Amino acid sequence: MIPDLYGFGPALVAGTWMTIQLALSALALGLVLGLLGALAKTSPLATLRWLGGTYSTIVRGVPELLWVLLIYFGTIGLVRGIGEVFGIENLALSPFVAGTIALGLCFGAYATEVFRGALLAIPKGHREAGLALGLGKRRIFMRLILPQMWRLALPGLGNLFMILMKDTALVSVIGLEEIMRNSQIAVTASKEPFTFFVVAAFIYLGLTVIAMTGMYFLEKRAGRGFARSTA
């Protein structure tokens, strides 16, 4: 089934699997950060609002590649220090963990704005209705607001996920053996850069198409019961 490609076919398949794992774990971290960021930005507390605003502004203003490098090379001393406290020698972030943190951080900063938009788009009356029914604050958020936010935020999050999936290629710079890194290794051995980078490009295209199809069905499911407005 797997094309041979000078014996590098299996390595590219393994790289694809690594890319998928990285994208999904960064997505999980990013969704949590984005939701926290949006809550902070819409909070009644000025300190939290400032914190959320600073997070999304600074992270969005600096290149993703710089975050990947900063988190991988910049935290060496810090992580080793933490390791010494717990008696672990030479503790270090693996490229996978560093990549997840960096890409999750960037995804979260953009997701903050998406979630905030969704949060503000939910009619005030829904929260008031919840209060009138005697629901607690936490309950209103979990049962009323969050499920509705999902539908509104989904198209925006889908776009961000496409961007995230392409940004996983950046983690090859710190040596994670995903699609790009394995292609580069194959190029060094085969001396055929064009062949392998075209194959890599088509793997990414395939992943994008799969993600787009997935988003279509998620959006269809989330939007059930809502007439789609024709613009």
Added chain:
Amino acid sequence: MSWDLFIKWLPDFLEGAWVTLQLVGASVIAGLILALPLGIARSSRVLAVRALPYAYIFFFRGTPLLVQLFLVYYGMAQFEAVRDSWLWPFLREPYWCAIITMTMHTAAYIAEIIRGAIQNVPAGEVEAARALGMSRRQALWHIILPRAARIGLPAYSNEVILMLKASALASTVTLLELTGMARTIIARTYLPVEIFFAAGMFYLVMAYVLVRGFKLLERWLRVDACQGR
């Protein structure tokens, strides 16, 4: 971060930032020129005219910029025909490879912005132009494009900021722009946190200046006055 360290390396940072600005400036301007026919063809009613720009946009938006950059910088050298052609003096240089790749990449995104803007020009205004006796071409030049430019400008300014950040990838093909320069300085000082932090500050300042500049441009073109139909 100690200031004397920062001041010592300031000339290198500024040199890197200047290369970054050249990359971004060249690619967003050349990208806009390339995107105009692409975007217009993309919003055509004829399927055959629409198909080619669609395939171009699909490829460049569906693959990472890093892959595209490696395809141009490393990939082109695989073919002897390319190495013998007049293009080789350009494709040998990381600087030109970065500009070529970023231009083709951003053109795909700008073409989509142009398509969206053209399709959002109110149909009544186009009909009014035609009713006044303008030809299709005249309506395109005098009504649709000026109107679409104002509709698309905010999205275009976003794209410019995204390209500013994307230009950091040029450091992977040995180009010494801001990120590449930061990595070189770190190789000599072993101070990754401080130097990357300083580089990040440079990007933030550049992004801020660009955002301000586009706000001024929007005011000058009276973009908000066009929003109310």
